[in-house]
Amino acid sequence: MCTYLTERLAVEGSAKAGERWAAVSSASVYFDHPVHANAEHSVNLDFFDARDSGLSRRVAVELTPSAARELAAAIERVLASAPAELIAN
Amino acid sequence: MNPRTHNLSAQTVSYPSADGAQIEGFLAQPSDLGSFPGVVVIHHLPGYDQATKEMAMKFASQGYAALVPNLYSREAPGAAPDDAAAIARAQGGIPDDQLVSDVEGAARELRGLAGANGKVGVIGHCSGGRQAFLSACRLRLDAAIDCYGAFVVGTPPPESGLKAQPLLDLAPSLSCPLLGLFGADDKFPSPAHVAELEAALRAAGKDYEFHSLAGAGHGFFAVDRPSYRVEAANQGWAFVFDFLGRHLRGAAA
Numbered sequence: 001m002c003t004y005l006t007e008r009l010a011v012e013g014s015a016k017a018g019e020r021w022a023a024v025s026s027a028s029v030y031f032d033h034p035v036h037a038n039a040e041h042s043v044n045l046d047f048f049d050a051r052d053s054g055l056s057r058r059v060a061v062e063l064t065p066s067a068a069r070e071l072a073a074a075i076e077r078v079l080a081s082a083p084a085e086l087i088a089n
Numbered sequence: 090m091n092p093r094t095h096n097l098s099a100q101t102v103s104y105p106s107a108d109g110a111q112i113e114g115f116l117a118q119p120s121d122l123g124s125f126p127g128v129v130v131i132h133h134l135p136g137y138d139q140a141t142k143e144m145a146m147k148f149a150s151q152g153y154a155a156l157v158p159n160l161y162s163r164e165a166p167g168a169a170p171d172d173a174a175a176i177a178r179a180q181g182g183i184p185d186d187q188l189v190s191d192v193e194g195a196a197r198e199l200r201g202l203a204g205a206n207g208k209v210g211v212i213g214h215c216s217g218g219r220q221a222f223l224s225a226c227r228l229r230l231d232a233a234i235d236c237y238g239a240f241v242v243g244t245p246p247p248e249s250g251l252k253a254q255p256l257l258d259l260a261p262s263l264s265c266p267l268l269g270l271f272g273a274d275d276k277f278p279s280p281a282h283v284a285e286l287e288a289a290l291r292a293a294g295k296d297y298e299f300h301s302l303a304g305a306g307h308g309f310f311a312v313d314r315p316s317y318r319v320e321a322a323n324q325g326w327a328f329v330f331d332f333l334g335r336h337l338r339g340a341a342a
Contacts, residue, residue, distance in 0.1 A: 003277075004134070004216075004245040004253065006178055028179045033135050033215075033314070035171040040308065040316050046175045057165075057172045 003041070006030040015047045015059040024059070025050035034062040043068035095119035097149035099142075102156075107193035108186075113159040113166070114195060115142045117149035124206045126231075126337035127199025129192050130157045131213030131220045134182075136174030137161065140313045141214075151330055153337070154199050158191045185223055185254055192224040208337040210265070212329070213238065214310055219256065225267060226259035232336035234268045234329060237307050239277040242285045260289040266296040268332040270325045272305035272318075300328055 007029045015024045024047040034042040042062040049058070063071065079087065099117035106112045115137070119125055128148050132141040137159040148155035160183055165173035177183060196209040210232035213221035218238020225233030235241065244255045267290065271283050278286070283299060290297045302309065302324055308316035310325055 004182070004240075008179055026179065028175065030178065033133075033308075035135060035174075038315060040306075040314065046179065048176075048179065057168055058175055060171070060175060 003030075003032050005032065011047065013047075015049075017059050022049040022051070024048060031065075035060075037062040037064070039064055041065075094150045095152050096121040097146060099146055099149065102198075104156075104158075104198040105194050106158075106187075106190045107197070108190040110163055110190075112162045112191055112194060113137075114198070115145055115157040115159075116154070116198075117142075117145040118154035118202065118204075119149050119152050122152055122204065124204055125152055125154055126206050126333070127154045127156065127196065127202070127209040128333065128337075129195045129199065129209065129211045129224070130155050131188075131192065131211065131217035131224070132157055132160060133213070133215040133217045134174065134178070136170035136177075138170045140311060143312075144212075144310075147326075153333065154202055154205065156195045156199055158195045160188060160191060162191075163187075182253065185220075188220050189224055189227045192220070193228050196228065196230065206337075208232075210234065210333055210337050212236065215239065215308060216253075219253070222263075222267070223256055223259070225265055226256070226262045228264065230265045232265050232268070232333055233263070234270065234332065236270045236310060236325070237272055237275055237278060239282075239307075242278060242282040257286065257289050260286070260295065261293040263290065263293070263295045266298070266332070266336050268328060269297065269299040270328060271299065271301045272307055272309050272321065273301045273303050274306040277307065298328075298332065300324075 009027050011027045014021050026048045028046040030044050045061040047059045098120045102114050102116045103111050104114055130145050141157050145155035145157050161173040161177045165176040199209050208231040211221045211224050212234035214236040218235040219241050221233050222235045222241050241256050245253050302321035305318040305321035309318040309321040311317050
């Protein structure tokens with residue numbers, strides 16, 4: 001089904017697509033049909049460049065649910081192990 | 090009913106939505122028939138994609154003019170279909186009123202084609218199934234096909250942030266016969282959801298025909314996805330063309 005489940009959030013950072021970097025300012029996280037991944041449903045991440053320049057509108061990633069959980073856990077692990085004084089926000 | 094495969098032509102077009110906006114669309118039509126009905130083909134949430142355009146060409150090969158509105162024409166003009174879908178989703182999807190306007194304009198466009206017999210149906214899959222039902226309740230159409238549309242019964246979760254409204258209360262205003270094609274193993278819509286919709290249509294005295302296809306879940310028509318089920322899809326297409334042949338062929342009402 002189209003789950004419609006979508007979280008949207010403002011983000012601060014950059015992303016690279018092809019040869020070009022750009023600042024990204026918003027993201028969508030959703031569990032729904034992938035475009036390319038060989039799965040009926042996937043966790044999909046879109047990072048948008050608000051100025052719509054350089055990234056050809058977005059950088060997209062589609063992950064299986066288990067891969068998405070592993071990614072989320074890995075992000076939490078590296079943040080937890082990084083020196084707190086290096087994490088400004 | 091549809092005895093042979095027709096020659097066809099297909100092209101990208103621009104047409105006016107009922108609200109005045111100019112909408113991109115993909116139009117496929119038979120090129121060897123003097124008279125043909127029309128079908129508005131509503132793409133699914135993932136967008137105005139190749140698979141939906143191929144469905145339009147299948148309709149044309151069977152003697153129907155088929156128009157696929159790019160429902161994200163306003164939100165992301167010129168974007169690749171998958172990027173447009175992502176952009177529309179990030180904006181909360183498209184409002185139901187906008188969808189109805191785009192389908193109304195598409196139906197008008199189909200009725201205005203040289204050779205149109207004046208009858209127009211609507212078909213949609215997944216989110217498009219819901220939108221096909223919505224369109225048939227809000228517009229005067231001649232046939233509607235809901236292929237496993239979720240949230241015809243019930244409401245999308247509030248955390249989805251999308252602009253879709255509950256539809257079941259619209260059942261009394263359904264303007265045309267409805268064909269519903271569902272996967273027996275689907276969860277959204279589940280057999281219980283389908284039964285609830287059927288009960289509402291029966292109570293409203295509507296003309297409907299539902300088939301739940303064995304061995305199929307959601308998305309069984311989608312040839313480019315792992316949900317594809319060849320047996321159910323073949324049965325489903327036979328139901329589609331039988332239904333449309335009965336309701337769209339012949340003189341316009």
